[in-house]
Amino acid sequence: MNFKTTLALLLGYLSSLVASAAEPPNIVFIYADDMGYGDVQILNPERGKLPNPHMDRLAREGMIFTDAHTTSSVCTPSRYSLLTGRYNWRTELQKHMLWGYSEPLIAPDRMTVASLLKDHGYHTALIGKWHLGMNMPTIDDGPLPVGRRPKSLNIDWSGQIKNGPTDVGFDHFYGISASLDMAPYIYIQGDRFVGEIPQDGKSSTAKGFDRADVLPEIGRKTAAYIHDKKDSEKPFFVYVPLTSPHTPILPTEEWIGKSGLNKYADFQMQTDHIIGEIIDAVDDAGLKENTLVIVSSDNGCSKAGGIAELQKKGHYPSAQYRGSKADIWEGGHRVPFIARWPDAVEAGSICDQTICMTDLLATCAELVDAELPADAGEDSVSFLPALKGETIETERAGIVHHSISGHFAYRQGDYKLVLSRGSGGWTSPTESQAKKSPYPAQLYQLADDPGEKNNLYKTHPEKAQALLAQLQQDVDRGRSTPGPEQSNDVDTIELWKNGAPETTAKTAEKPHAVIIVGTHHYSPQRSMPLFAQELERLGLATTVVNPDWDPEKDKRGLPGLEALADADIAILFTRFLKLEDEQLGHITRYLESGKPVVGFRTSTHGFNYPKDHPQAKWNNDFGKDALGTPYLIHLAGGTQLELADGAKDHPIFTGIEIPDQWPSPGTLYLTKLEPGITPLLMGTGKSKSAEPSVRTNQFGTHQLQPEMTDTVAWTWTNKWGGKTFSTSLGHTGDFAVPESMRLMVNGVFWAAGQPVPSADTAINPLKLTSPKKKKQPAKAKPAAKPAPKPEPVAAAPATAKPSKLDTGGLTIFYGNSFVERLQEDGTMEAILHAADPSKRHQFRSLAYTGDEVGFRIRPAKFGNHLGYISSQLQCDRVVMCFGMNEAFAGAEGLVNFEKDLRIYIDLIKGRHPGSEYILVSPM
16 A cells, blocks of 8 residues: 555545544433432532432543532522523522413523524424423413412413423423422423313312323433434434422332432432433433533522431531522532533543533534524533533633522632622521621632631622622623623612622721620620620720520521631630531631630630530630630629739729729639639639538539639630630629729720720720510419319418528428419519518529429439438428429329328438428418
C-alpha cells in the first residue's frame, strides 16, 4: 500500500470520526420530584443510608455535578426555569406554585428546550408530571377551577386542551397536569384527556386511575418510547418529570419496608428502580454511547418524608447542607445532577463548577450549534464544556435562588447572600420565628461553611453590598447573561420580602456587645434589655438575643446566635441549656476566636446535657474554661459584699465608693477558681444549716459551714485567650444597687478593651418592676361534689395541745394539692409569716402536687428526699397535708387511707424523731 493510499484511508477514517462526533445525541432528562441531594448514596456516602444502585451506576459511568441548583426550592418555578432558561421570578408567579387546573405559566411565544430541539430535527416527548398550567376546555366558557381540590368542576372532558406541552414544543405528551396531591387525577395524552371525572362536587379521580401506579406507568411509557425510537433517523429528546418521591408517598407493595428506614425511603428506592428501567431501555436499544442521560430533581427533600425520623436513623436527605424543600438554604435547591454520555463524558468524573437548571436550554443550543435569540434563555449558560471536562466560560456573575415564599438569595463563587432572616420556607427558624433576629439578611462562605451556620452579614458588609448590587442588576436588566436588556413580566420585583434594612454596612465604629439571655431564672429576660440600653447610652452597640420563651425549658433554644459572628464582646446570662449543635456552634466558635467574654450569675453552669450526650463536657468545662470556675453549689439567703484584697485600684472600681454595707439579695455561689484569676469582689453568705453540714448535688459533695466567704467577681484570661470578667451578681435586685450596677457596667467595658466610664459619668441603676398579671375573667364555680360522710379516722381529743408554732423554729411541709392550693392566695409559708411577723419562723416545703400517703409521684431519680432532709435538717415540727386527692375515692377509700396514713406517720416519725406532728386533712 503506497503513501497516497494510506493517507487517503486515514483522512477518510478521521472524516468519519468527525462526522460521527458531530451527530447530536439523544437526550433523556429525568426530573425527580422532591429528591434531596443526600438521598443519592454516591453523593452522600457518610450520611446516607439509602441504596440507589441505578443512580450510582449512572454516576460511575458518567459525571457527578456537586454544585447544581434549581432556581427555586419548589416545583412549578423550577420546571419553568428548566424548560425556558429563564428565572421563574421574572413571571407573575412571585411565590408558591400552580394547581392542577391552573392556567399556563409559559407564554405561547417563548422558546423552550423542546421547541428549540424540535426546530433542529429532534422528536420531542414529555412523559410524566407537567405542573406548568394549561388552558383546559370548559363547558360554560367560565374560569378554570381553583385550588388543590376544587369543590365544583366545569371541565369539558372531551374537549381540546390548549397551551399545554404540545403547544410549547413537545410532539408527544403522556402524563398528568400536576402533582398527585392535587386534582385532577386523570391522564392526558397529547391535548386530550384519557377518560373523564364525574362533576358531582365529590369526585377528583377518573375511572381506572390509580395514583400508586402513576410512577411505574411513567417508567413503562418512557421505556416503550425509547425502544420505539431506536431505529429512527431523528434524534429524540424525552423529558421525564417523575411524580416521586413527592407526596402522596405511595411505594407499591413490593417496595414497602425495603429501606428499613421509613415509607419515604422505600419510595425513593422505587424511584431509583424506575430510573434504572429507563437507563436499561437506553442501553437495551443500543443507544447508550450517543445518548445524554441526565438525572436531577426539582428541589430538595420535603419534610413530608419524615426528615427528623430519617436523621435519627442515620440518613440525612440534605447531606451536609442546611434546610430542605421550600427553603432558601442549600438543602432547598442544591440537587443531585448526574450525566452520562459515553461518547463525550469521562466515566467516573466529577464537576465542582456551579450550574443552574436554567442552563439546559443554552447547553442544548450548543449541542445543535444554534444561537439563542435575545429574548430566549436570558439566564442560561451552556454546561457542555463541563461535560467534556473543560471549564465553563461565562460572563454571568452568579446565580439566583428563590424560596417558596419568594425570598431571594444570590450566589457568586463561594459566597451566598440570603435576603431573609430565617429559612424563607418551612425549616425552623421560619420567617415568622426569626422576625426578631438581629440580622436582616445572611451571608455565608460555602467553601468553609457548607452548613450555613456562620452568618457573616455584619462582618463582611462590603461583600454583602456587592452581591446585593449584582442581584439588583440581574433583576433590572431582565437577564443575567450578556445581551440586550429584556423586560420582566411584572413591573416591580420585590427583593426584600421582610422589608429592606436601612443599610447593610456595619454599625459605626462602636464596639458591638451581643447579650445572650439563656434562661428566665433571675429574670434576665427583663433585666438584660434594660442593661443593654444603658450600655448603648454609654457608647456600645448592642444586640440582645432574647427569645420570647425560656430557652432553658424550650427545645427551640436560642435562635439568633448568629449575631456572635459580628460581636466584639459576648455577655452571657445562661443556665442549664441543651442547645442543638448548630446553635452551640455559634458559641463555641466565638470562644475559640479568643474574643472577650462576660458571664453573669448562672452562666458558670450554662449547660446541662445528659451524661451520655456528645456535648456533656460543656456542663462543667464551659464554666471552667470560659469563665474561670465550674458551678459547685449555692448557699441560702442574701450575700454581703466586700472588696477583695488588692483590688481597690482595679479600673473596674472606677467611680465606686465602697460602702460599709454592700448587700446583694442573691445567694452566694461557691467557686473553684482557675489559676491566674484576679479576685475583685468577695461575698459572705450563710448555708442552710446552723451546723457544719455536707450536701451532695450533681456537681459533687460539698463541705459547708454555717457562714462562708467566696469570690463574687473576678477577671481572667480564659483558655482561648479571651479577656474575661465574671460575676455571680445578676439577681434582679443587684441591678438596683448603684455600686453593683456600676461594677457590672465597668466590667463589660474593661473586658471589651474600652475605657471604663469615668468617675463623674452617671450610670443609672435599673428599677425592675414585676410584670402586671392580666386580669382573668371570673369563672363560674363548679358544681359542688356530694361530700362523703364516713366515720372519722381518729377524732382529735378535746384536750389537744395548741401547736408550738408560736415558738418559731423550722417547720417542714409534706403533702399534695391540698397545701399547694394555698398558692392561689399566697404560699402556706407566707401566710404563716404574715400571721405573726415578730417570730423567726423557718419553713421548708416538700409538698408536691399529686402526692398521696400511699403513692408519691416523684420519679426514681428524684432521690430519697425524706432521708436527705432528715440527715441535713433538724426540724421542730412536721405538717402533713394529705387527704385531698384521696377524698375523690369516696367512703370506700377510707380504709386504705387510714392504713397508708399510719404507715406514713410511722415513717415520718422515724425520720424526724422528737418533732411535733400536725395532720391537716379533709378526710
